[in-house]
Amino acid sequence: MTIFSELGLSEPILIALRDLGYDEPTPIQAQAIPVMLAGHDVIAHAQTGTGKTAAFALPILSRLKPEHVPQALVLAPTRELAMQVAEAMFRYGKHASTRVTPVYGGQPIERQLRSLARGVQVVVGTPGRVMDHMRRGTLVLDHISMVILDEADEMLDMGFAEDIEYILQQTPNERQTALFSATMPAAVLDLAMRYTREAKRISVVSEQLTAPRTRQVYYEVTPREKLDALCRVLDVETPGSAMIFCRTRADADRLGESLQGRGYMAEVIHGDLSQPMRERVMKRFREGQAELLVATDVAARGLDIPDVTHVINYDVPGDPESYVHRIGRTGRAGRTGLAISLITPRERRQIQIIERTTRSRIQRLKLPSLADVAARRREAFRDALREVLREGELDPYIMMVEEMAEGHEVADLAAAAFKLLLNEVEQEESLVSVEGDGAGAEAGMIRLFLDVGRFDRVRPADIVGAIANEVGIPGKQIGAIDIYDRFTFVEVPNDTAHRVVRGLSGVNLRGKPVKVSFAKPKVS
Structure with a gap:
């Protein structure tokens, strides 16, 4: 058995690992750390959840010089992953007084400017914001000796290929380059071949292809039946915390709105959401105010979500490794999990390919009846x-x-x-109790459903004005307002909920009489 003290890491890093209770490296860490400490370029095939962040972070931190100039650059596809990597590097490097700064969109750039001006050793960022700082002259790469491409496949899928190449071309030729990717399509291999030198190849995917505590099943349905099938499965399974994966952002939006319209406590996360909205969505999901998180693959990368009981593939992923990455979200930390896929008849072959590649059985089940x-x-x-x-x-x-x-x-x-x-x-005729959980509302609030939305040209000001005028509740007491294409959710204080339902029902909003009801939680 290998232990961290045998890998050649610096003493301050080993102290931090002992403080964190880490003794034994994962397979990707045991293979990558010595190679990177020796200065070799690396091409690592490792999925999320295998410990790859420490695999590149620990050797970087051990090799930093004391000068406060950017010496290492980590590129990540999403804000969430950039923040996660930066936080991990800060924890690992705390005894070495390492200066790490994340740079990403959605955060005031002034904060990043101040941090960079004070002097940093490691910069972790998304390609777009890194290039922004390069153009401003606030991030100079002349002293960069190590570059890491984290989740390289996702960065290429998101269209960052040209940005990555531009950034790499501005770094010194003698740098060390390491590329970590959950999948290895041709585009990733081509990028690796052009920007690494005699790279060492590392792969742990064959050892980590399945989540052994995750039961895998699928239901075969027609495309028109898919939404109804999902609702039946949810009603029978009653998941405590589930992630539902869609292929595109538009698909995720449509599914999220459909689920919310049917009374499920669902939230949607994808790359088009603003950072404050993403943080609000994740807060609601982590705190149990939403039971379902509808996500795209890219948005889910880097999200730290424990205790997911179910993963549902509303759209089957295009390759087995993406499938494994998705289902790895459940069955963690010794718990059991359930992975459910909804497939159309044309996708049977894809399920067979996944079974052969992962050497696991995906059980076909009969769709639950009414x-x-x-x-x-x-x-x-x-x-x-x-x-x-x-x-x-x-x-x-x-x-x-x-x-x-x-x-x-x-x-x-x-x-x-x-x-x-x-x-x-x-018959779904009962209303949620005012003393209950409010169908996902913040503490002390009740969530109401209005049958008007964007298509009716309704704005938040219309909702606030109607409640204030018809019920006499000050606008400052009204909580979150979520307007969708055909309906709206609004949160009001517990003790005013029934008055709002009575007072607002039938009132014209933008020329349409509105129907108001309590948002129903999923029966469980």
């Missing part, structure tokens, strides 16, 4: 009933039973109550 969904709801109802019995505090209800028991059998009364409650659930 009867299955109803049975799951009844099961959930029984679980909820047992929980109420455990909690106690039933005296007022026992008095009601005793009063009615004079003319009816107790078993008949219980059966009638169950029928009444279950019919409400199955």
Whole structure:
């Protein structure tokens, strides 16, 4: 067994690793660190989750000189990954007083300018913002001795090829170059061949192709059935925290809106969102205010999301390695997970290719029927009933039973109550309780559903004005307003929710009478 102290890392880095409780390197770290410490160029085939950040960060930090000039440059495809890498390097280099600065879009550039002006040793950034600083003259690459391309395949997919080449051409020819990629398409290999010198090839993908604790299944449906099929699967599975992958940003937007319109607590994340919106989406998902995160592959790179119970491939990825990357989001840290794919008949061959490449079985299941969904709801109802019995505090209800028991059998009364409650659930007529979780609203707020949206030319000011005028609630008390193409969500304080529903229903917004209801949480 190899340990970090045997790899040749500097003492301050080893102290930081001991502080963090790291003793044994992962396979990619054990292979890459000695090679990079020796100064060789590297082409590493390693998927996210294998420890690749430390594989390049630790040798970089061990080789830095004390001068506060940019000596190492790490390029990453997304803001999230750039921040994650920078934070990791700061933790690893804290005993060496390493100066690390992330540069990316969506953050005020003045903060980055001040940091660069104070002097840094490592710059971690997205290609666009790195080039911006180069043009401003605030980032000079004359002393760069190490360049890392992290998630190279994703950077090329996002159209950064020319930017990457421009940046590499401005760095010294004698630099060390390391390229880390989850997949190795021809474009990545071509870039590697042109900008590395006698690079050492490292691969751990064959050892990490599947997530052993993740059960993999698929349902075959027609394209027109896909949304309804997804909803049935969600109703039967009732995931606590699920990521749903789509092929494009437009697909993710459409699916997110469809799920929200059907009452699911869903959020969408992709590259078109502003940084504040991305942070808000991730906060809601991590805190359990949204159960479903609809994402594209690129947006999901670098996101640190623990405890995902389900991964759902709404669109099957184009290659086996992307599939493995997706399903690796669940079944982590010793937990079990479930990976579900929805495929069309034309995609059967793709599933077969994934099975052969990953040497794993993806089980075909029959799509849940409406009867299955109803049975799951009844099961959930029984679980909820047992929980109420455990909690106690039933005296007022026992008095009601005793009063009615004079003319009816107790078993008949219980059966009638169950029928009444279950019919409400199955018909989706019940409203979320004001004391409940607010269908994903912030603490102390309730989320309302309005059947008007962008297509009706509705603006946030229209919503705020209508609530203020019709209900008398000051605009400052109104919470988040999310306007979609055909509907809108608005958050209002708990104690005003029923007044808003009554007062706003039927009011004209942009010439259309609006219907208002409580946003329903997914039945679970």
